Amino acid sequence: MSLNNNQYTCLACHRTYTADSGVFDARSSQLSELAKEEALYHDHIDEDACETHQLSAWRNVFYHQYVWNFLTKVPKQATLVEVGAGTGFDAEQIYDQDKTLVLTDISAETLKRVAQRLNKNNIQYVAADGVQLPLADESCDVVYMIAVWHHFEKPGEALEEWRRILKKDGQLVIGVEPNRFYFYPIKKLRPFLCHAIHADEHEGSHADAEMEGFSYGQIQKYLGSGWRNVTIRPMWLFGGWMHYGLEFIYRVFHLKKRIQPPLWVEKMIVGFDELLFRIPGVRHLCWHWIVTAQKV
Numbered sequence: 168m169s170l171n172n173n174q175y176t177c178l179a180c181h182r183t184y185t186a187d188s189g190v191f192d193a194r195s196s197q198l199s200e201l202a203k204e205e206a207l208y209h210d211h212i213d214e215d216a217c218e219t220h221q222l223s224a225w226r227n228v229f230y231h232q233y234v235w236n237f238l239t240k241v242p243k244q245a246t247l248v249e250v251g252a253g254t255g256f257d258a259e260q261i262y263d264q265d266k267t268l269v270l271t272d273i274s275a276e277t278l279k280r281v282a283q284r285l286n287k288n289n290i291q292y293v294a295a296d297g298v299q300l301p302l303a304d305e306s307c308d309v310v311y312m313i314a315v316w317h318h319f320e321k322p323g324e325a326l327e328e329w330r331r332i333l334k335k336d337g338q339l340v341i342g343v344e345p346n347r348f349y350f351y352p353i354k355k356l357r358p359f360l361c362h363a364i365h366a367d368e369h370e371g372s373h374a375d376a377e378m379e380g381f382s383y384g385q386i387q388k389y390l391g392s393g394w395r396n397v398t399i400r401p402m403w404l405f406g407g408w409m410h411y412g413l414e415f416i417y418r419v420f421h422l423k424k425r426i427q428p429p430l431w432v433e434k435m436i437v438g439f440d441e442l443l444f445r446i447p448g449v450r451h452l453c454w455h456w457i458v459t460a461q462k463v
């Protein structure tokens with residue numbers, strides 16, 4: 168990647184892009200239909216994703232912190248690439264001016280909003296499909312993402328792309344990936360659930376609507392070769408029931424504000440989940456996975 172006078176030259180294909188509001192648009196003209204729909208949906212999203220997903224709630228911060236600790240430990244001068252940077256919530260936490268942060272997303276408008284909000288040095292904003300990143304082979308130390316892997320039609324292909332841009336021993340962090348145990352039945356029940364909350368089932372992110380989540384075994388298989396030190400950590404058991412239950416109540420009853428449980432309740436539930444996950448087999452009942460791996 169090379170940056171010069173607001174011009175960005177892709178080291179993989181040598182095309183040059185000019186920044187628009189600080190964002191380089193490196194999207195191919197041959198995006199998949201799903202990627203186009205995702206770009207359109209996220210360009211025009213009118214809700215605050217931080218609020219919708221309650222990202223600042225303790226039950227979320229506890230697990231995001233696990234990812235942040237991982238990412239802030241990487242050496243100075245490292246290059247970190249976020250795929251599907253969305254709100255910039257995590258980028259803001261791990262920002263360090265001695266490291267280069269490349270925030271990518273399929274939605275250029277999303278990145279413009281983040282660029283305006285973060286307003287920091289050493290962050291580059293590149294609109295690109297996560298399976299076609301305009302970055303040279305073995306050019307990055309870390310590739311990370313939160314709640315993004317399930318947005319790709321071919322998760323194996325996406326992993327290959329992230330492996331390509333990572334240096335040897337480079338670190339991959341995939342946070343908050345839905346567990347198939349819940350999300351496969353949720354997909355099947357989606358028409359009824361949308362009816363219950365008076366929502367149009369065709370609205371929203373197509374990728375979110377279509378995804379079935381990943382089981383522990385599927386993730387192990389995807390990362391079976393080309394990666395080492397693979398960890399697959401569970402996130403939320405009762406915490407997930409609380410999180411999605413509160414969202415369901417908020418939507419069914421058209422509440423003015425989302426319900427915020429007292430901090431001690433969140434801490435107690437997440438703490439209890441963490442104890443339960445020590446029991447063999449219980450991790451398969453988690454709502455999400457947090458995956459880390461190193462490129463061989």
Ligand SMILES: C[S@@+](CC[C@H](N)C(=O)[O-])C[C@H]1O[C@@H](n2cnc3c(N)ncnc32)[C@H](O)[C@@H]1O
Binds near residue numbers: 202
């Ligand atoms: C659920 S949001 C998560 C956003 C962000 N990680 C966060 O936690 O705020 C998914 C993000 O992935 C992006 N996305 C979807 N499909 C993508 C693709 N093919 N390539 C890159 N980003 C994509 C969306 O635009 C959206 O910003």
